Amino acid sequence: MRYNIAMISDYFFPQPGGVESHIYQLSSKLIDRGHKVIIITHAYKGRTGVRYLTNGLKVYHVPFFVIYRETTFPTVFSFFPIFRDIIIRERIEIVHGHGSLSSLCNEAILHGRTMGLRAVFTDHSLFGFADAGSILTNKLLKFTLSDVDHVICVSHTCKENTVLRASLDPLMVSVIPNAVVAENFRPLNYVEPSEDGQTGTRLPPINLLGPDDTITIVVISRLFYNKGTDLLIAAIPRILASHKHVRFIIAGSGPKAIDLEQMVERNVLQDRVEMLGPVRHEEVRDVMVRGQIYLHPSLTEAFGTVIVEAASCGLYVVCTQVGGIPEVLPARMTQFAKPEEDDLVAATGRAIAALRANKVRTERFHDQVKMMYSWTDVAARTERVYEGISGALPEEEFYGIHAAGAWTATRGRAGVQSFALMDRLKRYYGCGIWAGKLFCLCVVIDYLIFVALEMIYPRSGIDIAKDWPKKRIDGSPNRDKFASLNRSRSSRHRDKR
Amino acid sequence: MSLTSRPPTLRIHAPTPTTVSYTVSTRPYPDTFPLLLLHHTKLLIRIICGLLISVLLFAKWRLTFPLPEAQQSDIESLVLSGAIGTFAFKIAQAIDWRVLGPACLAVGMGVLTRGYTEESLLVLRGLGIQTSSSSATYLSSSVTRFIPTTSIQDIFIHEAFKGFQVRFYLAVVVSGEEDVVVVFPKLLPRRQILEEVWRGTRKCLHEPPADK
Numbered sequence: 289m290r291y292n293i294a295m296i297s298d299y300f301f302p303q304p305g306g307v308e309s310h311i312y313q314l315s316s317k318l319i320d321r322g323h324k325v326i327i328i329t330h331a332y333k334g335r336t337g338v339r340y341l342t343n344g345l346k347v348y349h350v351p352f353f354v355i356y357r358e359t360t361f362p363t364v365f366s367f368f369p370i371f372r373d374i375i376i377r378e379r380i381e382i383v384h385g386h387g388s389l390s391s392l393c394n395e396a397i398l399h400g401r402t403m404g405l406r407a408v409f410t411d412h413s414l415f416g417f418a419d420a421g422s423i424l425t426n427k428l429l430k431f432t433l434s435d436v437d438h439v440i441c442v443s444h445t446c447k448e449n450t451v452l453r454a455s456l457d458p459l460m461v462s463v464i465p466n467a468v469v470a471e472n473f474r475p476l477n478y479v480e481p482s483e484d485g486q487t488g489t490r491l492p493p494i495n496l497l498g499p500d501d502t503i504t505i506v507v508i509s510r511l512f513y514n515k516g517t518d519l520l521i522a523a524i525p526r527i528l529a530s531h532k533h534v535r536f537i538i539a540g541s542g543p544k545a546i547d548l549e550q551m552v553e554r555n556v557l558q559d560r561v562e563m564l565g566p567v568r569h570e571e572v573r574d575v576m577v578r579g580q581i582y583l584h585p586s587l588t589e590a591f592g593t594v595i596v597e598a599a600s601c602g603l604y605v606v607c608t609q610v611g612g613i614p615e616v617l618p619a620r621m622t623q624f625a626k627p628e629e630d631d632l633v634a635a636t637g638r639a640i641a642a643l644r645a646n647k648v649r650t651e652r653f654h655d656q657v658k659m660m661y662s663w664t665d666v667a668a669r670t671e672r673v674y675e676g677i678s679g680a681l682p683e684e685e686f687y688g689i690h691a692a693g694a695w696t697a698t699r700g701r702a703g704v705q706s707f708a709l710m711d712r713l714k715r716y717y718g719c720g721i722w723a724g725k726l727f728c729l730c731v732v733i734d735y736l737i738f739v740a741l742e743m744i745y746p747r748s749g750i751d752i753a754k755d756w757p758k759k760r761i762d763g764s765p766n767r768d769k770f771a772s773l774n775r776s777r778s779s780r781h782r783d784k785r
Numbered sequence: 786m787s788l789t790s791r792p793p794t795l796r797i798h799a800p801t802p803t804t805v806s807y808t809v810s811t812r813p814y815p816d817t818f819p820l821l822l823l824h825h826t827k828l829l830i831r832i833i834c835g836l837l838i839s840v841l842l843f844a845k846w847r848l849t850f851p852l853p854e855a856q857q858s859d860i861e862s863l864v865l866s867g868a869i870g871t872f873a874f875k876i877a878q879a880i881d882w883r884v885l886g887p888a889c890l891a892v893g894m895g896v897l898t899r900g901y902t903e904e905s906l907l908v909l910r911g912l913g914i915q916t917s918s919s920s921a922t923y924l925s926s927s928v929t930r931f932i933p934t935t936s937i938q939d940i941f942i943h944e945a946f947k948g949f950q951v952r953f954y955l956a957v958v959v960s961g962e963e964d965v966v967v968v969f970p971k972l973l974p975r976r977q978i979l980e981e982v983w984r985g986t987r988k989c990l991h992e993p994p995a996d997k
Contacts, residue, residue: 336946337945338943370949370950745949752976
């Protein structure tokens with residue numbers, strides 16, 4: 289089955305980051321699998337309007353007001369008219385939102401459900417429960433996820449977090465991890481294994497370290513509080529004091545960069561700590577291969593793609609044991625620390641000792657990571673989610689044997705979410721005493737706006753955009769069949785109204 | 786706005802194989818007799834309304850700043866002493882400036898507004914293309930722009946955000962200019978029309994390969 293999918297998030301290129309590259313990689317692999325994918329994001333400086341990326345990936349940079357760290361102002365309804373226009377002209381069937389802080393994504397899921405589309409949400413981050421900001425965010429997330437077809441989380445920790453925050457049925461949450469493009473993260477002197485599979489010759493030479501060889505520790509992260517920069521600032525002088533032949537390379541920028549520079553100057557470590565400033569994503573590999581250890585002091589992390597990239601480059605990883613990080617890499621590739629200064633210093637010491645004793649076979653990491661993570665696999669698993677929510681897969685197969693017979697309010701009888709306004713209102717009403725009523729009000733207003741928009745900008749007045757020309761694979765009458773199916777569904781929807 | 790809500794139609798006029806004119810317009814084309822009659826009646830009403838308000842304003846002017854009989858010119862006395870003139874004087878006496886002014890302004894605007902939008906693209910092989918866009922009123926002429934072939938770099942169709950919509954547009958890339966020139970900028974016709982114009986323009990603008 290071929291789907292038309294809209295990926296929606298506030299976070300996309302040209303801004304660098306994990307969510308951004310996740311969306312891009314997933315989209316391009318889904319296109320390779322024959323789906324049509326568009327991306328809707330807000331306008332960045334110098335990027336407004338419609339753009340095409342490689343492989344016919346279409347990006348809509350919607351002009352919107354940005355308030356904080358590239359997140360748009362949360363207006364509940366203002367995105368609807370333009371969203372509807374894009375959805376109709378691109379004949380979208382599945383709305384896939386990314387990032388729980390992205391208001392564009394939250395709005396899109398609400399409007400998408402109002403328009404009778406399937407909605408999927410991918411959560412990339414972890415949140416607390418205690419402080420005021422988190423409570424507000426969690427309420428907003430609960431609102432959005434009250435009526436969503438499926439949720440994807442990047443790690444099991446993230447799944448647990450999301451299920452608790454949004455009071456979801458765990459059956460409708462899948463875990464699909466991030467991946468890395470292993471070809472872009474090869475170690476130095478890496479020889480491509482030959483096709484005939486001779487395991488004896490393909491292993492790269494073991495790089496033995498002498499006791500006086502310099503060990504370089506690489507840190508690449510945005511220098512924000514949640515990335516653990518404060519921990520790093522406290523740990524660096526202690527690590528450098530207790531180990532003689534150790535250097536640091538730090539890449540990245542952010543509000544904490546100034547503190548880091550002050551620390552370097554105060555301790556006169558200019559010759560042992562190299563600050564590179566911001567690096568582009570394609571340069572990350574070149575920075576990584578200059579070191580032997582990758583230090584990741586993050587305080588909260590749902591997945592941590594960067595440690596996979598580091599391991600793929602053949603670096604031994606020292607990281608804090610928070611969030612989804614322990615799930616990401618096997619124990620032989622990592623040295624865990626508690627998120628505190630003393631333990632981080634101790635773990636780094638252990639890692640340096642292990643490398644000096646040549647106990648870690650870092651040269652094998654690349655091939656192992658390549659076996660574990662691939663975007664093609666991520667795309668295939670995401671496609672299965674799409675098939676499950678659109679009813680192409682039977683309920684037992686998609687939700688597992690436990691779901692059979694258990695009818696819940698969140699899932700309809702056929703295993704797929706009902707679009708009827710009454711059913712949707714029931715789902716929202718359960719959100720809380722006051723919140724439930726408020727959410728219902730929002731949904732009703734949203735529906736009325738939808739009806740009004742249908743009158744002001746009728747569907748017949750919206751041009752259908754042409755699909756990116758693609759080589760036809762044999763047996764593509766499938767496409768026409770699908771188009772008629774689509775039409776009959778939308779006409780049914782109109783009748784209902 | 787309600788006047789221009791008719792979907793724009795495309796007319797192609799190609800007198801020679803090397804010259805094509807594409808006109809996109811919301812103007813209705815009266816082809817049957819009743820429609821023709823209606824069209825001309827509307828035109829007549831416009832002219833009469835326009836004349837009436839000018840006479841009315843003139844009468845008010847004369848009432849406010851009267852002139853001695855001897856200084857009046859022949860045409861003036863002819864207009865003002867006729868049946869219409871006396872009627873105009875009556876109305877002008879009855880109505881205050883503050884009401885008459887805005888009312889006349891509104892009617893005048895209605896008379897002068899074009900009521901339709903017409904935009905065209907003229908393609909001349911070897912010379913270039915000329916875009917033109919009709920003005921909103923009858924007072925000003927249409928805005929035209931000629932782009933010689935030598936400075937045309939490309940012609941393409943793309944999409945952009947316009948209000949709450951994403952619209953297709955036909956654009957010409959002119960060398961040495963930062964912004965592209967949008968053809969049919971006011972009407973922004975549907976994709977089907979744009980594609981027809983785009984294909985035709987490219988075919989007409991460039992010499993076909995010699996051995997075909």
